[in-house]
Amino acid sequence: MIMRHILTIPGSGRRVHYRRCGLGPVLLMVHQSPRSSVEYEPLMRQWGAHFTCIAPDTPGFGQSDPLPGTPEIADFADALVETIDALGIEACPAYGFHSGGIILVTAIKRHPQRFRCLAVGGYAIWSEAEMRLFGERYLPEFHPTPYGEHLAWLWNRMLEQSWVFPWFDTREEARLSVAHADVARVAQAVMEMLEAGNAYQAGYGAVLRAPRDIPPPEAPVPPCLISAYDGDPLQAHIDRLGPMPAGWEAHxxxxxxxxxxxxxxxLREHSGEAPCPPLVEDAGEGWVPVEGGLIHWKGTPGADRLVLHAPGCELVDPEAGTLVIDAPGHGLSDDFEHPRAAVEEAALALGAEAILWPPPPQGDPALLYPDLAPDRFGNYLQRAWQVARAQAFFAPWYEANAAHAIPLDPGVLDPGALQRRARALIVAGSSARRWHDTLVHINGETR
Known part of the structure; x- marks a missing residue:
């Protein structure tokens, strides 16, 4: 099982989310931008047979806090070393793909003693002309708009980046051989971008501005393998690497x-046998394993109350003396066929004395929870946005008439608030109806 954890860096208070899987020596895995560590889950399940794979969300992506100001690549490299320091990890092997590799190569130049070896998937060596092009167009501002127009751009941005590179270059010469219309892949990238918001500019921008020099041939650095496959736009950059240090190779x-x-x-050849250190995580937030997956929680284990939220909503921070969880299939909790059993098992594991089940929302569940499954054209994004807007006007949201009008609150119609609600609805998907039916059943029992 892939476990998930929150770690607070001593001194700065910066929160880092990381995934962990497997047994054996530690392997650090650094994702590309603007993604998160979720992209490594399939690889972690494979490589976990040989390593304890630890994949943090880099600052500003996934569930990790951003770095302050306008950080450069050295700041991201140092933040990575801060994370492995806080985890108690000594010298370890590491793997990074594309921008994850840029962060790692920077880290190995600045902190060579902290790594045993690197494996990098595609390393960019941009020309000055390419750098200018990226600087002008690659990272536009990304902010939610009142009526969701930004979602159409986002869907096509993520879909077409496998068609042409860079994503905005629609010349025939920019076509890629790996073009796809894989709805699940695009939808996952869209959700991660919605999670990062405009903070993506800081992390991605630092990578694009990073010096493109690898260590000189005489540098005393650990070994490194750089490789790129057919169809990867960075494969041609293998020819741009130039002389490399001893123990470095490119294919x-x-x-x-x-x-x-x-x-x-x-990585196995150069990893060594250093054991994985004991787990380090925060005491006030985490994931509890129950049969079939993980439940995300916040608060104080052993609290007298476990508080639950309504279907399709977000987790809210707990009051003193309480615990809160993301309902099954919502937020950062996995989905479960039997939500009630998952919640009760989580409450037992967390030592909660009582479960506060909320009442189900008023309305017809067949209408409350429309189909928000990702589709080829990204229409589900606009459906979720329109539901989020209607929720600010009517209760239930689908009854658009004076009899069901509710007081208008400008804060609820703020584009950022709309985006949080729309994203929560998309994450919940069909789980919202299952959670609704669970609450109907439980409330019927207590009458």
Whole structure:
């Protein structure tokens, strides 16, 4: 099972979310931008047979706090070392793909003693002209708009980045051979971008501005493998690397599977046998494993009350002396076929004395929870946005008439608030109806 944890960095108070899976020596895994550590879950399940895979969300992405100001690549590299310091990890092997590799190469130049080896998937060596192009157009501002127009841009931005590179270059010369219309992949990238918001500019911008020099041949650095497969736009950059330090090598490979196999073999060859340190995580937030998955919680274990939220909503911070959880299938909790059993098992594991089940929302559940499954054209994003807007005007939201009007609150119609509600609805998806039916059943029992 892949476990999830929150860690607060001593001194700065910066919160870092990380995933952990497997047994054996530690392998640090750094994701690309603007993604999060979730992109490594399939690879962590495979490589967990050989390593304890630890994949943090880099600052400003996923569930990790951003760095202050306008950070540069050295700040991201140092933040990564701060994280492994806080985790008690000594020298370890590390893997990074694209911008994750840029962060790692910067880190190994600044802190070579903290790594045993690196494996990098694609390393960019941009020309000055390319850098200018990226600087002008690659990272536009990304803010929610009142009527959700930004969602149409976001869907196409994430979809078409596999068609042309850079994503905005629609010349025939910019076409990629790996073009796809994989709805699940695009939808996941969209959700991660919605999570990061405009903070994506800081993390991604630092990578694009980073100096493109690898360590000089005489540098005393650990070994590194750089590889890129056919269709990766960075494969051609293998030819731009120039002379490298002893123990560094670069290869063009045919497929993603070959890249992953070569990376794993290199990491195993140079990893050493240092054991994984004991788990480090915050005391006030985490994930509790129950049968079938993980439940996200905040508060004080052993509290007298476990408080639950309504279907399709977000978790709110707990009051003193309480626990709160994301309902099954909502927020950061996994989905479960039997939500009640999952909640009761989580309450028992967390030592909660009582569960406060909320009443189900008023309205017809067949209308309250429309189909928000991702589709080929991204229409589900606009459906969720329109529901979030209607919720500010009417209760239930689908009864758009004077008899069901509710007082208007400008804060509820703020684009940021709309985006949080729309995203919560999309995350919940069909789980919202299942949670609604669970609450109907439980409230019927207590009458």
């Amino acid at each position: 063009k490979l045919a497929t993603p599977a070959e890249h992953q196999a070569a990376s794993l073999a290199f």
